[in-house]
Structures are given as structure tokens and as C-alpha cells.
Amino acid sequence: MLLGTQKINAQGHLEIGGCDTLALAAEFGTPLYVMDEALVRENCRRFTQVFTDRYPGEVEVSFAGKAFLTMAMVRLVQQEGLALDVASGGELYTALKAGFPAEKILYHGNFKSDEELAMGVAAGVGRFVVDNPYELKRLSELAAAQGKTQAILLRVTPGIDPHTHAKISTGQEDSKFGISVSSGLALATVQEALSLPGIDFKGIHCHIGSQLLDSHTHEDAAEIMVGFVAAIREATGFVCTDLDIGGGLGVRYLPSHNPPSYEEFADSVVSAVVGALEKHALPFPRLMLEPGRALVAEAGTTLYTVGPIKKIELAERTKTFVSVDGGLSDNPRPVMYDARYSVLVAGRAAQATDTTVTVSGKHCETDLLFPELALGEVHSGDILAVQTTGAYNHGMASNYNRFRRPAVVFVHDGQADVVWERESYDDLLRQERLPQRFLEE
Structure with a gap:
């Protein structure tokens, strides 16, 4: 299931927006949220046009910011002529700091x-x-x-x-x-x-x-x-x-x-x-x-690096656990909503999905991201590409277990731009304060 500008390139790798996903993982690290900018723009235009063509009166399409909101996304929405929904002071502040016209905001x-x-x-x-x-x-x-x-x-x-x-x-x-x-x-x-x-x-x-x-x-x-x-x-x-x-x-x-x-x-x-x-x-x-989701979800792909692979021999079958370097903190939707996703091995994107595995996160929880997933051949060090993660994944990300929230890159015509930097360990401590009595010997 290839979406938007996704394709399988000559090396057999998954490519998005003209960017090889293995190269993206190597340059920006994983987990990594990748947004197909061309698909988002196309979706904004098409959705607006189909309603404008059919409805006799005025039409206003607002992007529901809760699905995915960064300053870059705000500017994209503005460039495409949409209005914007916000649902908190933080979302409003983000929109205003990005220069979005307040008169086109619904709160x-x-x-x-x-x-x-x-x-x-x-x-x-x-x-x-x-x-x-x-x-x-x-x-x-x-x-x-x-x-x-x-x-x-x-x-x-x-x-x-x-x-x-x-x-x-x-x-x-x-x-x-x-x-x-x-x-x-x-x-x-x-x-x-x-x-x-x-x-x-x-x-x-x-x-x-x-x-x-x-x-x-x-x-x-x-x-x-x-x-x-x-x-x-x-x-x-x-x-x-x-x-x-x-x-x-x-x-x-x-x-x-x-x-x-x-x-x-x-x-x-x-x-x-x-x-x-x-x-x-x-x-x-x-x-x-x-x-919201309808404009950005299919434009998003999350890249993970595969770590340990554990095979457990059961009476009736062998169960294979594939661990990745993310999980609950960057995608809580499987735990919250029993969400299911399509997943590819990015370096062998066209391979047969004839092996069933369970992909688990690395948190101190039973964060089974993708249970009983038909994935095919997978090895430690492979990059997994999880499709349709453009809505709610970045917005719901957390620092559980003191994980750092992943970077977000927009890809377009072979260019990748960071629109949200990966958090550093110092970022995790930025809001912390030690009372004086805790500093006394």
C-alpha cells in the first residue's frame, strides 16, 4: 500500500518525496516522523475544491490543528488558503507565532x-x-x-x-x-x-x-x-x-x-x-x-530501527518479537484505540509479507505496537516504515520513560527539512528545578 509520493526505488528501498527512507534514517536518526509535503498540499487543495465545486454557497475548510500542528504546518495551511482550528491556548499561540491570521482561526x-x-x-x-x-x-x-x-x-x-x-x-x-x-x-x-x-x-x-x-x-x-x-x-x-x-x-x-x-x-x-x-x-x-486526519494522516510515515529479535517457542508455534527503538511515547494510539497500521521493511519494501511477527516498543510497558503483523523477513538493524502516522502521533507524543520526542521532517522533491528537532537530554531537564534544601550537604 504505497501512498502519496511513496515509491520503491531502484535499490528496493522505500522512497518518499524523492528521499530514500534509509538515507533519512541515517541522517536524522530514528524514531523519525516523515511528512510528505506534496501530498498534504494536494489534499488541502482537493478537499477544498470538491466542496467548492458542489456547494452553491460559500465554503470554508479549516484544518483541525489537533491532528498535527507545528509552525511549518501552520504556514502550509495558510499558503493553501485554509482556515485553522485550534483547541487550546498552546495551539493558538503556535498559530499566532507562525503568523497565521487570527480572523481565520476557530477556537x-x-x-x-x-x-x-x-x-x-x-x-x-x-x-x-x-x-x-x-x-x-x-x-x-x-x-x-x-x-x-x-x-x-x-x-x-x-x-x-x-x-x-x-x-x-x-x-x-x-x-x-x-x-x-x-x-x-x-x-x-x-x-x-x-x-x-x-x-x-x-x-x-x-x-x-x-x-x-x-x-x-x-x-x-x-x-x-x-x-x-x-x-x-x-x-x-x-x-x-x-x-x-x-x-x-x-x-x-x-x-x-x-x-x-x-x-x-x-x-x-x-x-x-x-x-x-x-x-x-x-x-x-x-x-x-x-x-484533520483526512488531510495529513496518509502523508505521515514513522521510521524505526529494529533492535533485538526474540523467538519464543510455544506448544503450537514460534512467536517472534521484533523490538524497535520507539513505542508508546511516539505512538500511543495502539494502546489507546487498538489502532492498526501497515508496515514495510524500508530496505526491502517489495518483499513478500509471509512471516508473522509482533513488533514491540522499548518502554517499560507491554507496548505491543503491531501484534501479529505480516511483515516478512526482518533483521536487527533494519528500518521499519509505519504508514499513515501523520495524524495524532506527533501531537500525542510524550516523554514517558524519559524518552526524547522524535524529529519531524518535511520531504519534498528530494529535499528533507527538519520542522521539529529531536529533543535532547538537556531538553528533558529544561523545566526541572531543585529546591535549595536539596542542594545542601
Whole structure:
């Protein structure tokens, strides 16, 4: 399963963006996150274009920064003309330091502190996506205190089970995110937003879940959301100008995964939205979408070096453990979500995958990265290339066991640029302080 600019070169090595992955591992070390810049740019353009071509009104595509956020990625998003979602003060700070225009930022999160709310208002973010009535009141007070009026969307829960992993389902009634439509609380909160000082209510937002491999739940959500827009108009006379249906489109982690293409996804979503708008005789609002994983996941590859290989003789078979120089700290998703990946031996990328092994990390945990993996011939010193790691791997990386977080390189036309330096051992101690009494003999 070769993705983006990946290919097998004349030496039989996996190549990405014109760069030999064995050469990348030798130059930058492992573990190493490799991002296919050309594929990210192509995805940004295609996703925007397919919706712009199909929807009669205005379209705004925002990159969901939580999937992968560095200053280089922020600049890429800006160059490609997308808006940007942030979900914390740190993500907002990163975007602003990279020079991203604040008016094209959407600020998410179910608990934004007063400091974060005030920071966003002062920066002039384009939209706050308000999650709850408490936040709405605090934002009103803080915006008014700065003498500003803040545009918002209200996040609502359409009450849909997206049938994905429980830990990435967010649109059902018992989600921690958003305000229930069916209970009537969402409408009451809209009415409050329309009356509060410092608040400019623009419309509604939902996000139903992640890694969705069909578009059916997005179609259902679109109908419910447009129905709620109609209910708002009936109850208040206000017509929403913004309708945000979030993200969630899945990607190919395994060859068996078959998510809709961008074109198929746009056909389904736009058809559902337009049909519902016409049913309720509503004007076309700005249609907003928030892809994250769908833009960057398949553009990312993680390189590991193979260390010890251990064979355990069991009664019925031999089990082979292949240890690599990373694990839980650079990819927690197998532990968190039972995530599965496609893996290649980078130096023999076309070899038959006729041997089953279990790839384990080097942490003091049972961090089985890839159990029962059909990998083929593998030796100590080989480089493993794990595909579709461009979303959430870097963002969720940690210093568990005092591991140093890996470097990130963007590859493009045979050039590799470090956009996130590998942490040093000194970096691990940078925040440490020893009280004076610990220094006394």
C-alpha cells in the first residue's frame, strides 16, 4: 500500500518525496516522523475544491490543528488558503507565532479557561466554537470587558452514534462535547446567545466522531443540523449564516480500509445539506468543514530501527518479537484505540509479507505496537516504515520513560527539512528545578 509520493526505488528501498527512507534514517536518526509535503498540499487543495465545486454557497475548510500542528504546518495551511482550528491556548499561540491570521482561526474546546478565552478575544480570533452555557456567559463577560464583540458558533450534539471506536465518538447524546438538540437546551442557549452583550451568534457546529469509513452519519447529521437551523429561525427569527459539520472522514490505515474519496464524501454531504435547506426554504449558509486526519494522516510515515529479535517457542508455534527503538511515547494510539497500521521493511519494501511477527516498543510497558503483523523477513538493524502516522502521533507524543520526542521532517522533491528537532537530554531537564534544601550537604 504505497501512498502519496511513496515509491520503491531502484535499490528496493522505500522512497518518499524523492528521499530514500534509509538515507533519512541515517541522517536524522530514528524514531523519525516523515511528512510528505506534496501530498498534504494536494489534499488541502482537493478537499477544498470538491466542496467548492458542489456547494452553491460559500465554503470554508479549516484544518483541525489537533491532528498535527507545528509552525511549518501552520504556514502550509495558510499558503493553501485554509482556515485553522485550534483547541487550546498552546495551539493558538503556535498559530499566532507562525503568523497565521487570527480572523481565520476557530477556537474549539469543551473547557476554555478564562485566560484562554481572554487570549482568543484579544487576538481577534474569527470564531469561538462555544461548547456550553457556562462558557458562553464567561465569554460574554470577558469580551465586553475588552470592549469587543466576539463572533461565535454554538457546538451542538445531534444525537447520532457514528459507529466508530467509543473513544473517538463525539456526536451522541452522552458526549462530553456540545449541547443537546433534542433536549431543548441547545435552542435555549441560542436564545441566550442572541441576547448577551459581547456576543455575535453566527450559527451552529457539530462533530460526530473520527475515522468514519462511510458518509451516512454525516448525511444524517446534516439533516438534523439544518432542521435545527430551521427551528432557530422559527423560534427567534434569526437565520444562521454559518453551518459547520466538523470533520471525521476516515483514512487508510490498512489495505482493507475503504473510506469515501473526497469527491464521494462531498457528493453525499452537499446533497444532504442542500436537500435539507431546500426542504426548509432556508438560504445557503456558509458551509464549514474541519478535516484533520483526512488531510495529513496518509502523508505521515514513522521510521524505526529494529533492535533485538526474540523467538519464543510455544506448544503450537514460534512467536517472534521484533523490538524497535520507539513505542508508546511516539505512538500511543495502539494502546489507546487498538489502532492498526501497515508496515514495510524500508530496505526491502517489495518483499513478500509471509512471516508473522509482533513488533514491540522499548518502554517499560507491554507496548505491543503491531501484534501479529505480516511483515516478512526482518533483521536487527533494519528500518521499519509505519504508514499513515501523520495524524495524532506527533501531537500525542510524550516523554514517558524519559524518552526524547522524535524529529519531524518535511520531504519534498528530494529535499528533507527538519520542522521539529529531536529533543535532547538537556531538553528533558529544561523545566526541572531543585529546591535549595536539596542542594545542601
